Amino acid sequence: xxxxxxxxxxxxxxxxxxxxxxxxxxxxxxxxxxxxxxxxxxxxxxxxxxxxxxxxxxxxxxxxxxxxxxxxxxxxxxxxxxxxxxxxxxxxxxxxxxxxxxxxxxxxxxxxxxxxxxxxxxxxxxxxxxxxxxxxxxxxxxxxxxxxxxxxxxxxxxxxxxxxxxxxxxxxxxxxxxxxxxxxxxxxxxxxxxxxxxxxxxxxxxxxxxxxxxxxxxxxxxxxxxxxxxxxxxxxxxxxxxxxxxxxxxxxxxxxxxxxxxxxxxxxxxxxxxxxxxxxxxxxxxxxxxxxxxxxxxxxxxxxxxxxxxxxxxxxxxxxxxxxxxxxxxxxxxxxxxxxxxxxxxxxxxxxxxxxxxxxxxxxxxxxxxxxxxxxxxxxxxxxxxxxxxxxxxxxxxxxxxxxxxxxxxxxxxxxxxxxxxxxxxxxxxxxxxxxxxxxxxxxxxxxxxxxxxxxxxxxxxxxxxxxxxxxxxxxxxxxxxxxx
Amino acid sequence: xxxxxxxxxxxxxxxxxxxxxxxxxxxxxxxxxxxxxxxxxxxxxxxxxxxxxxxxxxxxxxxxxxxxxxxxxxxxxxxxxxxxxxxxxxxxxxxxxxxxxxxxxxxxxxxxxxxxxxxxxxxxxxxxxxxxxxxxxxxxxxxxxxxxxxxxxxxxxxxxxxxxxxxxxxxxxxxxxxxxxxxxxxxxxxxxxxxxxxxxxxxxxxxxxxxxxxxxxxxxxxxxxxxxxxxxxxxxxxxxxxxxxxxxxxxxxxxxxxxxxxxxxxxxxxxxxxxxxxxxxxxxxxxxxxxxxxxxxxxxxxxxxxxxxxxxxxxxxxxxxxxxxxxxxxxxxxxxxxxxxxxxxxxxxxxxxxxxxxxxxxxxxxxxxxxxxxxxxxxxxxxxxxxxxxxxxxxxxxxxxxxxxxxxxxxxxxxxxxxxxxxxxxxxxxxxxxxxxxxxxxxxxxxxxxxxxxxxxxxxxxxxxxxxxxxxxxxxxxxxxxxxx
Numbered sequence: 001x002x003x004x005x006x007x008x009x010x011x012x013x014x015x016x017x018x019x020x021x022x023x024x025x026x027x028x029x030x031x032x033x034x035x036x037x038x039x040x041x042x043x044x045x046x047x048x049x050x051x052x053x054x055x056x057x058x059x060x061x062x063x064x065x066x067x068x069x070x071x072x073x074x075x076x077x078x079x080x081x082x083x084x085x086x087x088x089x090x091x092x093x094x095x096x097x098x099x100x101x102x103x104x105x106x107x108x109x110x111x112x113x114x115x116x117x118x119x120x121x122x123x124x125x126x127x128x129x130x131x132x133x134x135x136x137x138x139x140x141x142x143x144x145x146x147x148x149x150x151x152x153x154x155x156x157x158x159x160x161x162x163x164x165x166x167x168x169x170x171x172x173x174x175x176x177x178x179x180x181x182x183x184x185x186x187x188x189x190x191x192x193x194x195x196x197x198x199x200x201x202x203x204x205x206x207x208x209x210x211x212x213x214x215x216x217x218x219x220x221x222x223x224x225x226x227x228x229x230x231x232x233x234x235x236x237x238x239x240x241x242x243x244x245x246x247x248x249x250x251x252x253x254x255x256x257x258x259x260x261x262x263x264x265x266x267x268x269x270x271x272x273x274x275x276x277x278x279x280x281x282x283x284x285x286x287x288x289x290x291x292x293x294x295x296x297x298x299x300x301x302x303x304x305x306x307x308x309x310x311x312x313x314x315x316x317x318x319x320x321x322x323x324x325x326x327x328x329x330x331x332x333x334x335x336x337x338x339x340x341x342x343x344x345x346x347x348x349x350x351x352x353x354x355x356x357x358x359x360x361x362x363x364x365x366x367x368x369x370x371x372x373x374x375x376x377x378x379x380x381x382x383x384x385x386x387x388x389x390x391x392x393x394x395x396x397x398x399x400x401x402x403x404x405x406x407x408x409x410x411x412x413x414x415x416x417x418x419x420x421x422x423x424x425x426x427x428x429x430x431x432x433x434x435x436x437x438x439x440x441x442x443x444x445x446x447x448x449x450x451x452x453x454x455x456x457x458x459x460x461x462x463x464x465x466x467x468x469x470x471x472x473x474x475x476x477x478x479x480x481x482x483x484x485x
Numbered sequence: 486x487x488x489x490x491x492x493x494x495x496x497x498x499x500x501x502x503x504x505x506x507x508x509x510x511x512x513x514x515x516x517x518x519x520x521x522x523x524x525x526x527x528x529x530x531x532x533x534x535x536x537x538x539x540x541x542x543x544x545x546x547x548x549x550x551x552x553x554x555x556x557x558x559x560x561x562x563x564x565x566x567x568x569x570x571x572x573x574x575x576x577x578x579x580x581x582x583x584x585x586x587x588x589x590x591x592x593x594x595x596x597x598x599x600x601x602x603x604x605x606x607x608x609x610x611x612x613x614x615x616x617x618x619x620x621x622x623x624x625x626x627x628x629x630x631x632x633x634x635x636x637x638x639x640x641x642x643x644x645x646x647x648x649x650x651x652x653x654x655x656x657x658x659x660x661x662x663x664x665x666x667x668x669x670x671x672x673x674x675x676x677x678x679x680x681x682x683x684x685x686x687x688x689x690x691x692x693x694x695x696x697x698x699x700x701x702x703x704x705x706x707x708x709x710x711x712x713x714x715x716x717x718x719x720x721x722x723x724x725x726x727x728x729x730x731x732x733x734x735x736x737x738x739x740x741x742x743x744x745x746x747x748x749x750x751x752x753x754x755x756x757x758x759x760x761x762x763x764x765x766x767x768x769x770x771x772x773x774x775x776x777x778x779x780x781x782x783x784x785x786x787x788x789x790x791x792x793x794x795x796x797x798x799x800x801x802x803x804x805x806x807x808x809x810x811x812x813x814x815x816x817x818x819x820x821x822x823x824x825x826x827x828x829x830x831x832x833x834x835x836x837x838x839x840x841x842x843x844x845x846x847x848x849x850x851x852x853x854x855x856x857x858x859x860x861x862x863x864x865x866x867x868x869x870x871x872x873x874x875x876x877x878x879x880x881x882x883x884x885x886x887x888x889x890x891x892x893x894x895x896x897x898x899x900x901x902x903x904x905x906x907x908x909x910x911x912x913x914x915x916x917x918x919x920x921x922x923x924x925x926x927x928x929x930x931x932x933x934x935x936x937x938x939x940x941x942x943x944x945x946x947x948x949x950x951x952x953x954x955x956x957x958x959x960x961x962x963x964x965x966x967x968x969x970x
Contacts (some may be wrong), residue, residue: 009861009865010582010583010952011582011583011584011860013513013514013516013517014513015583016509016512016513016516016583016586016587017509017510017513019583019587020505020506020509020512020513020583020586020587020590021505021506021509023509023587023590023591023594024501024502024505024506024508024509024590025502026591026594027501027505027590027591027594027595028498028499028501028502028505029498030594030595031498031501031594032498041605041606041607043606043607045602045606045829045832045834045835046610046834047606047610048606048607048610048611049610049611049613049614052610052611052614054614054617054632055617055618055621055622056618056619056621056622056858056862056863057858057859057862057863058862058863058864059862059864060859060860060861060862060864060865061859061860061862062860062861062862062865064859065860067859068856068859068860072591075607076607076611076852077607078607079605079606079607079608079610079611080595080597080605080606080607080608081597081603081604081605081606082597083595083596083597083598083604083605084595084596084597091598091604094596094597094598094846095596096593096594096595096596097495097496098495098496098500098501098504098505099496100593101501101505101590101593101594102501102504102505102508104589104590104593105505105508105509105512105586105589105590105593106508106511106512106557108581108585108586108589108590108800109508109511109512109515109516109581109586110512110515110565110568110569110581111568111569111579111580111581111800111801112565112566112567112568112569112579113568113576113579113801117530118566119566119568119576120526120564120565120566120568121526121528121530121532121533121564121565121566122526122528122533122560122561122562122563122564122565123564123565125531125532125533125534125537125564126533126534126537126561126564128534129534129537129539132539132540133540133541134541136540136541137540137541147539158643158844158846159843159844159845159846160845161843161844161845161846162843162844165683165843169682169683172685190820190821190845191845193820194818194820194843197654197817197818197820198650198654198683198684198818198843199683199684199685200657200684200685200686201685205819205820205821309846315593315596316596316598316846316848317844317846317848332682333679333682333683334690335675335678335679335682335690336675336690344530347530349530349531350530358644358646358647358650358679358683358843359643359644359646359647359802360644360645360646360675360676361579361643361644361646361794361801361802363801363802367561371553373541373542374542374545374546374549374553375496375545375546375547375550375553376494376545376547377541377542377543377544377545377546377547378541378542378543379543379544379545380494380545380547467495
């Protein structure tokens, strides 16, 4: 950017070009070499901060970008856990990809704000269209799409935590009752409880009178009969069941709650309750027709979220939320101060996304989805998902072929959960810790709940969803695991 | 990124380099030429969406990046309102800058997640250090800094809306009373009411029994006597005053609520209430010592937020929140599911930022602050702020010298509010609409409240805070305004 008189030195156009090219090359080098790095950082608490001055520099480093890049390599890089490492199998992935990173870069350069349609119409309209593209691509019914002419539509929120909260707020705004109770399986993401805490419905993480954790059956899926019993109990004591979160792909083991059965329970026991589907991770797999069984019954739900930033090649943050009725959300979140009034809004002909979520300001995140879907095409995205699932099936077959290991939960899509047959939790945990401390791969654990006489177990999770993860990485990692018992 | 067997075509390293260089050049060209574009988009509702296919492409465009860039220019650009245009004086700015955009690009490429210290220690520790750098730079007392060894610290949230909500949730978690009431001036940002709605404290935007809008005095500053009267009223009727938001630089006219006087009222009338300062826009000016009077009394507050993404050259999103006691926040927002348990967290030696806000996942946003503060230095940031204020003083002097115009509010820093002396609101609004429809500049309006016998007025706001805005732009815009009456 050029420099105003008396003002500080902005980068000139040529300086920006040079430094941004350098950053592009730095990123390309990083991706090409990331697998040579230890996945997990080995730094001690305080080790990174202690290398930075305690106060900001008084004078400009504008002529010292070599120093800035050098410090990035010297100070920051040893303190990173590398989420783009092909042997990162922890938690769920956070997919970067070339097309998404380029789109995010352009988004930053444009620096537009999409809080209102009027503040940058393309920011809103490309997002509406991308949410239709993606919603249709995972098989959502027309009622969730803008172009159906119906009542629904989608929005890009930051994360599934935010989507879950928005859905809960919309659910609350739709009822006029007090004494609200939410329901989710015991395996649901912690964001359900957190949303209830934020909304003032739960008093704390342990307030199980406000958020009922429904028990799961043999495959760790929510038991509809247990849900029904809990709802009838609560109704009998004068409470209002207002929100049910069904999880499609739990964080622990990617269990799939039966949406259709849950919807049927609600029709009978609590017809006005809101049914939200949290498909944060596994929703991506519904790009492939053979995995859409996970969404059976979705035509009965009020909202669904899934995050392309986990397993669909679209950099964080890109959390997608669809609702069956837009008015439900805007009723909960709309406010109209004078300084935001404008003719387009008042005409009712446009969507103002600030009324769909918590922040007012918002970036042009739909560019990422546009570039990703165009670059890969739906065929490419399907191939991407199917390759990871093929690799997960491979790991599953190796586990089944090795008597020292037990498959600890059904493999739904790309997550394989296993434990050692002998030695209990301590042995399994010690195995995981050995792998992680070696730096060649990173795995995390969960605890499966006791079900039907089977006790709780600590299990190792191997989530195969990295942009760079290839068969050779999975083979090498399994050799490491099998050789470390 | 290289291509796994059987998987879709990722960009190769060389393809990524080439396309990212192209994007860098595209951004540089955009900034160099943005002032030739109309600031405001003239498209009609639906015009952008109608140019995009209704469904995602089935096949890859991987070999057609020319088409992707062409569609960016052809479809998206005409639908943008250009927030980086030097004659964008609407709302408040959303500053992009070369150093910040490069940092954001690298952040996207790294694709790490900082929800826990353990998930990328540098992501957390650089953020802690940057919050200390920036906090010290705007003159915050040591109690808000990590390195003081005290109880406070800062976090990067998405927006001031989120910061205001976090502060309110922390305030609620600190009290054990019911019947909560929040207070803010009638000129406070709409996010205070929205936070109360989200938290379940207010039933809707008009619920003034839960959020009291305190009247303002002649300079549109909150009246401490009116605050005290409202609090005493509420106490007398059994309510619990729990949260006060003081605004430093209101959205309408950048009025500054008197923090010290408000704190004194609270000490006498509601000593356990939380005092939050929303300095979202004007906090940036506190980089300069001569503007720190706006924060007089800040040593008594519980939290403060300001957004470097508005007027401090750090791309959206970068909303900064400091709290005096970290425990207040984590008490409100902490949850600890099994799959996030780790040794570093349990040692208590580290900060886990997921307990400081609503999302779980979080980007490495501190990189932006690091690059910006190093590139410009505090001297450069001060010069940047002072130049905008000098330009605002120029506009103020032109208004005072032209009998057709009235300065509609005291100019605090860089926002000049004015109206026409004759013709009432309609004439002023018509003048603004003429300027905006011409495409050479973009201004927005607010309505100043009736105070001390002076009636309410519609006034034009001219916020001078664009990265690219120079004296010639301001002169040209004023000529346009003065010539359009």
